[in-house]
Amino acid sequence: MTTTRPDLQAVTQSHTQVAILGAGPVGLMMANYLGQMGVEVVICEKLDTLIDYPRAIGIDDESLRTMQSVGLAEQVLPHTTPWHAMRFLTPKGRCFADIQPMTDEFGWSRRNAFIQPQVDAVMFKGLARFPNVSWRFSRELESFSQQPDGVTLNLKTPSGSREILHADWLVACDGGASTVRRTLNIPFEGKTAPNQWIVIDIANDPLGTPHIYLCCDPVRPYVSAALPHGIRRFEFMVMPGETEEQLRKPGPMRQLLSKVLPDPDNVELIRQRVYTHNARLAERFRVDRILLAGDAAHIMPVWQGQGYNSGMRDAFNLAWKLAMVVQGKARAGLLDTYQQERRDHARAMIDLSVMAGNVLAPPKRWHGVVRDGVTRVLNYLPPVKRYFLEMRFKPMPRYTRGALVAAEGQKNSPVGTMFIQPRVTLEGGEVVRLDEVIGPCFAILAWGNNPCWGLTKSQIAQWQALGCVFINVVAEVQIHQPQDNHPGVIRLGDTQNRIKTWFASQSDSVVVLRPDRFVALTAIPQTLAKKLTSLSCALQLITPVAAHTTPQTTAETEVA
The missing domain is CATH 3.40.30.10 (Glutaredoxin)
Structure with a gap:
């Protein structure tokens, strides 16, 4: 019998219009939108399957509208709990901030709990609708190079063979440790939180109460969140000197759960993981024919559930522009508006998430005492209560430059904001x-x-x-x-x-x-x-038409 050394095997070469690195939610959404627009797409993922453990637990109305844009909202809804309130509690259990917006200006509930792996699976299944979209799992990116007319990816398969994928454009959705971003030497500035958190998911919810509670306990702050399909998530701050290995043991795990459950032994544990919360933003979102999206471009603490949703905003903002460029309807300069529009808002969401984390776990204990006293007084003021109830503190995207025509001389112009969906x-x-x-x-x-x-x-x-x-x-x-x-x-x-x-x-x-x-x-x-x-x-349309041509009258106006 003869064998062939993997490094001497024939190299397979192929071409696509858009290569997407990473089969997470941002990459899957990009592929669904581009797929429905007829763009050729290949998704490359280093894992052998989609991630199956819960990560994000909050999906907002903007993200559901994005799902709607690719025809998947109705399939996603069964994996959500709409009108999901978020309540901040003092150590004694007093609710000092109740966030339960009941408006639906964008057509969907503003706050929703969800199970991310199930929604990711819906998006992945949706790709089967498009013959122009394909995917390759278990592909390790060994290197890539960029040419004036495209990007070349060198991939390694599980068997050790090599594949070369030539793409006109590359969208890097390869996470916070993005190989593409690091290879391009794009600064990723920000901070890493000093404390880690352990996340514990339990089946057959032992509490059963709805909504999400953030208990600002100065000893060990924690989160208790009701999720769809009878799942309960607890998150506890990991204290100095504790390790993940220690906390996984029955004794420490029981001690953690005894803080929130009367019978910590009678639970059906799904899994537990320790996370580090980062707040970082890439200096650039585009380098010629390579674009960063999602965690590759920005990562933020989980406290406002905006990491996932910011990634969805990236996907929606970038996908339609990339489709226009690929199809020859607009010049490549349109893609510069992606960073112009998304980077500042991503920074604002990072700041909001960091602030929420400081409210939950103040850097100093006396900060928590001040917080509790001030919020007790402010809660008696109706405008303050509405501010929290209606989520007015959440900075909505408002683009002042980019793929738009700014309204001159108009205060509070809606240009650059999302239109309502009644x-x-x-x-x-x-x-x-x-x-x-x-x-x-x-x-x-x-x-x-x-x-x-x-x-x-x-x-x-x-x-x-x-x-x-x-x-x-x-x-x-x-x-x-x-x-x-x-x-x-x-x-x-x-x-x-x-x-x-x-x-x-x-x-x-x-x-x-x-x-x-x-x-x-x-x-x-x-x-x-x-x-x-x-x-x-x-929009940098390829053949813009001037408006000085004689306009039609009402009688002549007709859409061909």
Whole structure:
């Protein structure tokens, strides 16, 4: 019998438009969006399967909207608990901060508990819908190089054979210890928390109470979280001198659980792990044809559940831009707006998570005494209570530059913020969420008017080529009256009166929505054509059409 040395075996070579390194949630979401847009994608993952142990436990409304954009929200919902409150408790059990926002401006519950491996599995299963998407597990990245027209990845298989994957673009979603980021020598500045935490997941929840509680105990702070499918998570701070090996032993484990359970021996332990909380941000998110996303670009403490959700924001922001560049609809410079828009908000979420951690476990014991006294007084002030209840402290993404046209001279402009997603009524009578009508592309939405009025035929053709949806929103009582119909324009009834209310707070009546549902510009019908030309430049479209061509009249306006 003859054998072949692995290092002498033939090297397999292949090509793809986009290579994604890492089959975590960010990589899976990127692949789903790119897949539905027809982009060729190969996912490379060093593990032999998806990670099966629980990690993140909180998914917000923005992330569910991202799931909706790739047609997976309904499959994800059974693995969530909506309207999940977060309550901070003093050592004596007094609730000094109750975070339970009940608003749904983006179409979904704002705070939700979830089981990450089950949701990751939904996203992975969703990839089977796209023949242009493939995946390779058990692939170790040995090296990579970048050329003017692409990136070359050298991969090692479990058998020791080599694969060379040529990609036009590489998205590195390879975690906080990113090989790609470190190889590129991109600084990853920030801090590592001085204390570790042990996470304990238990089946058949021995408490059964809903929501999540953060007990600010100065001796040993802990977290108690109810999760879907009868799982309870406890998190305890690891004290100086303790090790993971020690805490795994029956005695110390029983002592920990006795802090929260009357019978710590009668539990069905799933697993326990020790985590270190980091707060770090990459100096750059893009180096030519390589882009960083998720934990490879930023990592943050878990206390506001924003690590996972920030990664989802990265994926949604980057995926539609990358699809446009790959498909030749926009120049590569559009990808620079990814860092412009996402990095500052990632920093804000890191700061919020660090602050929440300091509230839970103050650096000094007297800080906790001050906290308890101040919060007792502030809790009697209704504005303060609303501030916590409605999560107004959470910095929402607001982009002031990038793939948008800033509103000059307007205070509190909605440009650069996420548009609402109310329920709307179709002409056939069906009531749906707004995004179900728009799909994965742009939308030009007008209140009570034809959104194409004043646009040139070439402008309409240009936005059609981008898959743009033209929408006229009217009062719901008008939706069944056909006289306001315009060819190629979708009419929607304002079921909840939210869209009219939104426009009533603005000075403009037309809004252009990006595929990630952020407002790219606002206008009135008479200024829309000119602003669309500016947006074409901001998006770096390959063939922007000027707005000086003679505009159509109302009678002439028609979407081909």
